[in-house]
Structure formats: C-alpha cells, structure tokens
Amino acid sequence: MGRWEPDARGRLAKAAMELYAEQGFEQTTVAEIAARAGLTERTFFRHFADKREVLFYGMERLRDLLTRAVAGAPAAATAMDAASAAFQAAGAMLQENPERVRLRDAIVSANAELQERELIKLAALAAAVAGALRDRGIPEPGASLAAETGVAVFKVAFARWVSDPGQRDLPGVFRESMAELRGVVGGPVG
C-alpha cells in the first residue's frame, strides 16, 4: 500500500462522477479521474476494480442495509411488512444525498452497459432480500414473491422520485406505491 491519502475513495468517486457527467462515461479514462482527484491511477485501482465500480460500490452497502432491515423487523411482521421496511430504509439512505443519486441515475441511464449492470445488481438485491426472509422462517415461494414485488415497487417508486427534483421523500413515495399496488392486485385476477 502507498502512503495514506485523506479520503482518496471519496475524492476519486467525486472526480469520476463529475467527468462522467461532463464528457460521458465511455469517454472518461481512469487516468483522467485520478488526475482530477490529484491522485495516481494506482491509488484508483486500490479503491475500485474498474471505472464502472465507482457507480456500483454503494450497492453492497444497500444490500447489507436491506438484509439487516429484514432481519430486524418485528417478529410479528409479515413477509411484505419486513421487505417493505427494508426498501423504505434503502430509500432513506438514497435520499441522504439526492443530488448524487440523481446524477448517478442520469449517467447509468445514458449507457446500455451500465443499465445491464444495474439490472444485475437489482436482481442480486432481490435474491438477498428473499434469503433474509427465508432466514426469518418465511417459506418459498412467499419469500421470493415478497422480495421480487418489493424490488418491482421500489423501481417504480424510484423512477417517480428521481424524475421529480422537488420530491424529497423516497420512503414516502415507496409507501404510496405499495398502497397503489394493493389496489392494483386487490381485485379478481383472471
């Protein structure tokens, strides 16, 4: 390891996001990111496997948050209660830094390869939530249904939230969307 760089990871992430927004993800090199952050390429690769990872390393924290929230839901919570609490906690985390999240979303949405990676990470989040629900004793297919439905509702809620900079309350939009889902699936389904 080289000498310690104060908040190298944060500086690299900030520089990368700026460059992706200014000139596009594909056009940006790791050398440019390191230069903008006043660091070396070697330091970049100590913190991120590649330039895509700058946009996705937060997903691991999100996964841990989701599985902990499922595990920590009250004993009486249903599968959907527990999943819903988890996605509200995820929403609360994301809205801590709405400008960064909206900028990141614009970068990912503009690039097919990044959108693919986003879908894979979302599928992994659904699998992690389903696993945490099974750990609570929820049998299949209930665990997967609650987890996949939670992700589906979260995607819709996130899309509403991210497209409206006046909207601050992502957990609230999620709760509204869950209520609408209950209306949508409540009727007879042929």
Place this chain on the structure above:
Amino acid sequence: MGRWEPDARGRLAKAAMELYAEQGFEQTTVAEIAARAGLTERTFFRHFADKREVLFYGMERLRDLLTRAVAGAPAAATAMDAASAAFQAAGAMLQENPERVRLRDAIVSANAELQERELIKLAALAAAVAGALRDRGIPEPGASLAAETGVAVFKVAFARWVSDPGQRDLPGVFRESMAELRGVVGGPVG
C-alpha cells in the same frame, strides 16, 4: 441471399442448443453450429446476429404476444387482470416446448453474460407491457406497477415451473403465484 435452405433457422437453433448443452456456450463457435446443422456460417449470420441471439430471438415473439394479450383483454379488465392474462398467455407459449425451454434455461443460468441479457430482455418486456396498459388508458404509476409486478410474479412462477419437470401447467403456476401475492400484499404494510 443464397439458395433456400429448408428450415435453416430451426436447424441452426437446434444445433446451437445441442452444442451449448454438450460443451458450453462459451466454447461453441458459429462454425461448429453451422457444421452441425449442415449449413454455412454465412447462412447462420443471415438468421442470427451472433451466437447469443439463438437463445433470445423468441423474446420478440413473447413481447408481441404480451402486448397483444394486454390490448385484447376485455374492456372491463383491471390493469392487473390484463397483465395477468398476458403473462398466462406467455406461459402457455413457453410450455408448448417444455424440454427446449428447460434446456435453454439451464444454458442461460450457467453463463453470467447470458443472465445479463436475460435481465435486459425481461426489463424490456415489463416496459412493453406497461406501454400496452397505458394504451388501454391505465395511468401511471398503475401501468408500471401492474407490469413490473406481473414480471416479478412471472419470474417466481417460472423458477418453480422450470425446476420441476413433472410440472406442466405454467399458466396455472402463475395464477397460483398471483393468488399468493394477493395474500402477501393483502396485510398492512408499514
């Protein structure tokens, strides 16, 4: 165009699936697929953009089927009724050739790149269903909620069906899963 080859597309698809199953997707070349089918590489590329497309060209038919089924649902159908009818129609199409669908699933599941493509195609199907629901006058976010939820339930139903070769009735498994979803989301959601 070269001379007409009777069912060249079907022969190429069959040869490709056999080779992917026997020796793995990555290890298989277009030259081998063409040779097994008794055709030329040039003929292969008249029918498929690349060797991945052999596994995904059915998705377009599936998308057309889904959007037509949504459009053709009775006027009184709710958003979820219409989406549900569409995914049952998709299930009926898939179970016409269960061995092929199960073999394809095993090939896709064994390869990260193919799984990515599968997720992208599923996201495109959800978007197409949401669009067809909006065309019926269903406003957002109801259209996206019904479409994303339909895909979420279909994923769970498909996973149950594909892992049980004794199970024939995919539309039936979808209906059961929808009923379980109503149970899952029916309770209070915090």
